[in-house]
Amino acid sequence: MTTLAPPKSRDDRAARTAPPGRVRRALSTHWYAWTMVAPVVLVIAVIIGYPLVRGLYLSLTDATEANVARDIGMNHIPATYKFVGLDNYTAVLGDNVFWSRLGWTVVWTVACVGITFTLGLTLANLLNRKLKGRTFYRLALILPWAIPAFISVFTWRLLYNEKHGLLNKLLQGGGIDAIPWLNDPTWAKLSVIAVNVWLGVPFMLVALLGGLQSIPGELYEAAEMDGATAWQRFRHITVPSLRSVSSTVILLSTIWTFNMFPVIFLLTRGGPGDATEILVTYAYRLSFVDSPRNFSESAAWGVLILLLLSAVAVVYRRSLRKQGEVW
Amino acid sequence: MRDKKRSPLASVGLHTTLIVASVVAVFPPLWLLVTSFKPKNDAFTTAPVTHFTLGNYTHVLAETSFLTWFGNSVVVVGVTTVLGVFLAATTGYAVSRFRFPGMRPLMWLLLITQMFPVAVLIVPLYNLLAGLGLLNQPAGLVVTYLTIAVPFCAWMMKGFFDTIPVEIDESGRVDGLNPFGTFWRLVLPLARPGLAVTGFYTFVTAWAEVAYASAFMTGDQNMTLAGGLQTFVSQYNNDWGSMTAAAVIVAVPAALVFAFAQRHLVAGLTAGTTKG
Numbered sequence: 001m002t003t004l005a006p007p008k009s010r011d012d013r014a015a016r017t018a019p020p021g022r023v024r025r026a027l028s029t030h031w032y033a034w035t036m037v038a039p040v041v042l043v044i045a046v047i048i049g050y051p052l053v054r055g056l057y058l059s060l061t062d063a064t065e066a067n068v069a070r071d072i073g074m075n076h077i078p079a080t081y082k083f084v085g086l087d088n089y090t091a092v093l094g095d096n097v098f099w100s101r102l103g104w105t106v107v108w109t110v111a112c113v114g115i116t117f118t119l120g121l122t123l124a125n126l127l128n129r130k131l132k133g134r135t136f137y138r139l140a141l142i143l144p145w146a147i148p149a150f151i152s153v154f155t156w157r158l159l160y161n162e163k164h165g166l167l168n169k170l171l172q173g174g175g176i177d178a179i180p181w182l183n184d185p186t187w188a189k190l191s192v193i194a195v196n197v198w199l200g201v202p203f204m205l206v207a208l209l210g211g212l213q214s215i216p217g218e219l220y221e222a223a224e225m226d227g228a229t230a231w232q233r234f235r236h237i238t239v240p241s242l243r244s245v246s247s248t249v250i251l252l253s254t255i256w257t258f259n260m261f262p263v264i265f266l267l268t269r270g271g272p273g274d275a276t277e278i279l280v281t282y283a284y285r286l287s288f289v290d291s292p293r294n295f296s297e298s299a300a301w302g303v304l305i306l307l308l309l310s311a312v313a314v315v316y317r318r319s320l321r322k323q324g325e326v327w
Numbered sequence: 328m329r330d331k332k333r334s335p336l337a338s339v340g341l342h343t344t345l346i347v348a349s350v351v352a353v354f355p356p357l358w359l360l361v362t363s364f365k366p367k368n369d370a371f372t373t374a375p376v377t378h379f380t381l382g383n384y385t386h387v388l389a390e391t392s393f394l395t396w397f398g399n400s401v402v403v404v405g406v407t408t409v410l411g412v413f414l415a416a417t418t419g420y421a422v423s424r425f426r427f428p429g430m431r432p433l434m435w436l437l438l439i440t441q442m443f444p445v446a447v448l449i450v451p452l453y454n455l456l457a458g459l460g461l462l463n464q465p466a467g468l469v470v471t472y473l474t475i476a477v478p479f480c481a482w483m484m485k486g487f488f489d490t491i492p493v494e495i496d497e498s499g500r501v502d503g504l505n506p507f508g509t510f511w512r513l514v515l516p517l518a519r520p521g522l523a524v525t526g527f528y529t530f531v532t533a534w535a536e537v538a539y540a541s542a543f544m545t546g547d548q549n550m551t552l553a554g555g556l557q558t559f560v561s562q563y564n565n566d567w568g569s570m571t572a573a574a575v576i577v578a579v580p581a582a583l584v585f586a587f588a589q590r591h592l593v594a595g596l597t598a599g600t601t602k603g
Contacts, residue, residue, distance in 0.1 A: 030428065032506040036421035037433060040414050040477055047474045048440055051451035058451065119348075126345055133342075139589075140349035146585035147356055148535035150553050151574040155359045158567060166358065198351070252479075255441055262537045266557075287450050288542060295450050306443065313438065 059088055059299035065292040081296070088300035097274075097282075098301075102308075104189070105258060105278040112196045112257045117250060119197065120204025125238070127205075128212040138209075145202035153266040156195045157182070160267075182268050185275035192276050196263050204249060211245035212238070251316050255309060279305050356578070363575045367568035383572035392547040393573055396555035399544075403465045403551055404533040407472045411529040412522055414477050419484025419521075420510050424496065437478040449542055456543060463549045468540065472533040480525040487521030488514065527588035534581055552577050 063081040092098050127138060144152060159166050160181035168178040181191045215237065223233050259280050264270060270277035270285060277285070279301060287298035333341070366380050387393045418437075422430060452471065453462070461467030491514055499509035515522075534552075541554040556577070559570040 026428065030425070033421045033425035033427040034429070036417040036510075037429075040418045040481065041433065041436075043414075043470065043473055043477070044436060044440060047452065047455075047470055048443060048448065051448045051455055052443070054451035054454070055448065123345075123348055126341055131341070131345075133345075137345045137349055140353050141345075142352075142589070143356060144352055145531075146582045146589075147578045148531070148553075148581050150535055150537050150556070151359070151578055152355060154556070154570060154574060155355045158362065158571070159355060159358065198355075201352075252441070262535075266537065284449065284538065298450060302448070310439070 055299045055302055058296050059303050060085060061296050062087070063295040063299075065295070068295065084296075088296050089304075092297065092300050092304065098304075101274070101277055101279050101282050104276070108189075108193065108196075108278055109254060109257045111193050112200065112260075113250060113253050115193070115197045116200040116204050116253065117246070119201050120208050121242075121246075123201070123205050124208040124212055125234075127209060141205055142202040144199055145206075149199055149262050150266055152199060153195060153263055156191075156198075157267060160191055183272055185272055188268055188272060188276050192264055192267055195267060196257065196260060199263065200253060200257070204253070207245055207249045208242065211242045215241045247316075247319075251313070254312065258309060259305070359571055359578075360575055362567075363571035365568070367566070383568045384576070387569045387572045387576070391559075391569065391573075392550070392555065393576075395548065396550050396552045397576070399465065399549060400534065400551040400553075403468050403472070404530060406465070407469050407476070407533045408526055408529045410469070411473055411476045411480060411533075412526045414473065415480030415484050415525050415529075416515060416518070416522065417510070418477070418481040419486075420488050420514065422481070423485045423488035424493070437481055440474065440478040449538065452539075453542060463544055463546070465549075467543055468551065471539050471543070472529075472536060475536070476529040476532045480528055483525055483528070484518070484521050487518050491517050523588045527584055530584050531581060534577075 060083060061081045062084045063079070067079060067081040069077065069079040123141060127134060127141075131137070162168060162178060162180050162183055165181070167181065171177070171179060180187055182188050219237050219241075220233055223237060228236070258278075260278070261280050261284065264276055264278055264281050265284070268276045270281045274282070283298045283301035283305070286294045286301065363383055364379055364381070366378050366382060418433075421427070422434065456462045456464075456467045456471075459467075461470070495513055495517070496509050499513045500506075504512065537553045537557075540551045541557065544550050544554055547555075552573075556570065556573055559566045559573065
């Protein structure tokens with residue numbers, strides 16, 4: 001993701017495997033760099049490293065609410081869950097629930113990222129020119145970003161409300177029957193995607209607008225002189241120049257959308273039934289909503305999510321390498 | 328940006344598209360604001376305000392735990408933002424300037440922490456915080472939020488520091504500053520736009536976080552806004568009026584921070600994404 005090709009990395013590798021005398025030398029050259037990154041590494045190790053290892057372990061046990069260590073009044077009850085190997089994984093992968101949730105999660109991610117990116121790119125292109133009211137449009141279009149997501153989601157719930165919501169009132173005015181925005185499986189899916197797109201466009205817009213503004217104007221002038229049409233200019237100048245920005249924002253929003261907990265949890269709680277439940281909300285439900293809480297299965301879901309996303313990141317890094325970017 | 332004249336038709340199309348998009352973007356927050364001034368029972372009427380009232384606001388401020396939650400949120404988010412920006416800056420600077428053993432694994436680590444699903448961490452983290460006695464404590468949330476915000480911010484800061492010429496560091500060294508002095512006195516002031524962007528990002532992330540907040544904090548006394556507001560509209564409660572008023576009050580600080588940072592946002596994200 002970076003353009004740096006560290007010239008000294010070979011020395012570094014030598015330092016790592018070097019005899020003790022060199023260790024001291026490495027320490028004296030690198031101690032300030034290490035000191036600067038130490039707090040972050042430490043916090044990540046404790047808050048993510050430990051829970052990750054523990055989550056991995058839990059996913060290999062049969063831990064549920066009923067058998068973990070707990071205190072009831074004065075009595076401490078020790079944990080009685082046991083190691084069960086890959087049983088949770090075979091159970092999860094052999095179950096249709098996982099595959100249907102995965103299918104919807106992929107549809108959700110692709111739809112959200114695709115629509116958000118297309119809209120963001122279109123609007124960025126429209127804004128990247130001389131235009132009356134440009135500042136106003138820009139401020140209006142990034143407003144959804146300025147408001148905490150959980151509040152926007154509540155607002156949408158207000159608008160979507162089947163009996164009293166504004167959307168249905170408007171439809172009624174036009175003589176159209178009320179739409180069960182959040183109560184019908186198909187409509188609920190469309191509704192959650194719409195809200196997530198609404199939330200995500202500002203980020204795309206801002207990032208892509210920045211990318212567009214860094215393209216030198218002469219490129220377009222030269223192309224125009226050569227008689228290139230608007231579409232050709234977009235296709236052969238804008239698209240390639242935006243490649244680096246777009247690949248980053250697409251990867252980031254893919255990861256974020258795949259794990260987008262608040263939108264679905266706050267809008268539909270995964271319902272109706274489990275129509276809008278994505279992998280993350282389902283795993284959360286297993287360990288915090290359902291009773292008895294099933295910690296081990298939830299952890300197994302989490303590990304599977306992580307594996308899926310890591311695969312995405314590795315493929316992404318490969319494709320970056322092909323473009324000649326190394327880090 | 329080219330000077331060529333647009334045809335009137337293209338002009339109309341351009342403005343229509345942008346106006347429609349702006350209305351879609353602005354309408355929901357605007358509707359929220361309008362609804363908050365309606366009496367409780369009118370929350371779902373489609374008419375604009377017919378009986379203007381501040382009743383929702385006074386109810387929320389005086390008769391609920393809203394102010395306690397608000398205070399809790401301010402403490403948690405404030406500490407998270409200050410610490411987060413500082414940590415992201417030092418890490419970003421180290422990664423941008425020094426070639427040190429462990430740098431590449433660190434970059435990977437920062438990227439991979441981005442994809443940790445809440446679900447895989449939340450139970451073990453819950454147990455960990457319980458073990459450390461940090462459950463239901465602001466400090467527990469602060470540390471958790473740092474791990475969400477800092478990795479991405481460190482990436483962005485690296486992009487920023489990459490745009491600051493190395494000669495500045497070198498001149499600092501020549502003047503006898505150690506690496507920390509160079510960072511603190513020379514480079515950090517130049518990276519102010521970057522700090523504004525990472526500050527904004529950290530603030531928004533922490534201010535709007537729901538999953539950890541509702542899982543780790545219980546009881547009226549310790550709840551933050553994200554968790555607390557949900558009690559207004561739940562299975563047992565249907566107080567949309569209070570909800571809208573509270574939401575407006577919560578949105579105000581976020582909008583202010585946004586207004587302050589937005590000048591730098593474009594430059595910031597570009598540095599972060601094109602270079603990052």
